[in-house]
Amino acid sequence: xxxxxxxxxxxxxxxxxxxxxxxxxxxxxxxxxxxxxxxxxxxxxxxxxxxxxxxxxxxxxxxxxxxxxxxxxxxxxxxxxxxxxxxxxxxxxxxxxxxxxxxxxxxxxxxxxxxxxxxxxxxxxxxxxxxxxxxxxxxxxxxxxxxxxx
Numbered sequence: 001x002x003x004x005x006x007x008x009x010x011x012x013x014x015x016x017x018x019x020x021x022x023x024x025x026x027x028x029x030x031x032x033x034x035x036x037x038x039x040x041x042x043x044x045x046x047x048x049x050x051x052x053x054x055x056x057x058x059x060x061x062x063x064x065x066x067x068x069x070x071x072x073x074x075x076x077x078x079x080x081x082x083x084x085x086x087x088x089x090x091x092x093x094x095x096x097x098x099x100x101x102x103x104x105x106x107x108x109x110x111x112x113x114x115x116x117x118x119x120x121x122x123x124x125x126x127x128x129x130x131x132x133x134x135x136x137x138x139x140x141x142x143x144x145x146x147x148x149x150x
Contacts, residue, residue: 024123025090028139031079033068040120043084043143051091052119059122076127084143086136088123 029043032050038061042049058073069080079085126134142148 024088026136027087027089027120028084028136028143030084030143031068031070031081033081038068038070043139043148046148053089053122054119055122072125072127076129078125078127080128083128084140085125085128086131086134086140087125089121090123091118091120 027040027042029046030041032039032041034050038053039050040053041047042051055070056073059078060071060075062069062071067080067082069077072078078087131137131140
């Protein structure tokens with residue numbers, strides 16, 4: 001789903017109506033937009049390990065003052081370009097599933113090659129306003145200050 005607006009970044013998402021089963025690993029990093037596609041930039045290796053994310057079908061993007069925001073089903077901002085954030089989920093390492101998610105991305109106009117890192121399937125993600133004071137606030141502040149963890 002994409003919120004109305006001018007040339008929004010594409011947000012690959014799962015098919016709606018399916019039960020969601022996701023991993024519970026932690027992602028800390030930032031959101032980047034390259035070639036009009038939303039990608040994740042891992043704070044452990046910033047600028048190196050950018051990967052596709054497959055979002056819940058109820059999420060959307062919005063462009064505001066040159067910044068791309070990702071909204072949850074309640075239209076709350078869960079992340080925006082350049083702002084560190086935390087979420088659960090995990091890399092899809094099963095080769096057939098990984099290829100399927102990359103096909104979804106290409107269908108959303110994101111050009112993803114078969115050699116790129118395995119896609120991250122988004123799990124739980126709190127609104128950005130809650131993340132700033134939540135469990136990972138110190139790590140997110142470190143990313144904000146230095147661009148990486150630690």
